[in-house]
């Protein structure tokens with residue numbers, strides 16, 4: 326089944342990644358197919374792929390799991406593996422893993438010999454609904470998230486929901502935040518259906534449709550603006566403050582998952598949306614308390630504000646000294662390039678800090 330809603334985002338949502346990958350690989354010379362996975366996916370997900378036609382000939386390498394490995398030395402490891410195994414521009418890289426791995430492997434493939442084909446096989450909810458789709462590739466650098474990278478589209482993204490059974494609840498809930506974001510920025514209906522999904526039951530059968538609809542929202546924005554000059558910035562809602570939380574947590578030795586950081590970022594950015602973009606007080610309260618009930622909080626004090634603001638000053642959406650936000654006038658509608666003063670951002674952090682159930 327090809328659920329690709331349009332153009333470049335060739336996305337296949339399936340419960341049979343083996344057939345989808347076998348077909349794709351058959352278009353490449355058998356000694357020119359390369360697999361990059363990470364330690365968890367090698368163990369839990371690769372067994373599902375062992376019946377892919379020609380799998381035994383695929384050359385394989387592995388990166389250690391964890392966001393702390395989303396770094397240049399991991400990219401170098403992949404380049405070296407490709408070089409030592411005579412990969413060329415007609416080769417194919419298959420990235421199997423979560424967002425960290427698909428971002429890294431895609432970047433390595435996009436830059437090796439100035440670019441070769443790659444396919445993403447995302448194995449976490451976060452990478453299925455977000456990271457593996459849309460062509461953002463790269464790694465963290467100098468304490469900043471995704472500081473180095475290129476935008477380059479994968480040949481295909483093969484989403485097999487069976488892999489989701491291999492991730493724990495925390496990772497599932499992390500990916501769920503990006504589906505919430507898709508509803509918030511584009512569709513009250515999608516938000517409703519996401520809110521109706523029971524995170525205690527985790528019904529896997531209901532997921533394929535939900536994921537396909539979430540990916541279609543992402544694709545809507547990528548299709549309109551693949552290089553993020555304009556409306557693609559909608560997809561960054563929650564990320565200006567979220568990435569600051571994520572980087573700060575990592576350097577303080579208490580790492581948090583990306584989706585949790587985005588949920589915290591959305592709570593604060595909903596406040597900014599209320600203050601300057603027209604979001605109603607009722608929506609602010611309803612949504613922020615709902616997010617709080619799922620994600621809890623990454624505790625901060627007012628002494629952390631300077632460090633967080635410094636991290637935000639490196640956000641890729643900024644222009645000059647302006648810290649630019651994507652905000653929500655209402656559910657389903659976005660306002661991009663919203664410049665917020667330092668005082669207002671601090672106010673939003675205060676709002677976040679004081680939120681309690």
Ligand SMILES: O=C(O)C(=O)C[C@@H](O)[C@H](O)[C@H](O)COP(=O)(O)O
Nearest residue numbers: 455459461470471557560561564641
């Ligand atoms: O695809 C996009 O565009 C996004 O902004 C999606 C985000 O959810 C995703 O986390 C992305 O990797 C963030 O990119 P960055 O440009 O803010 O580093």
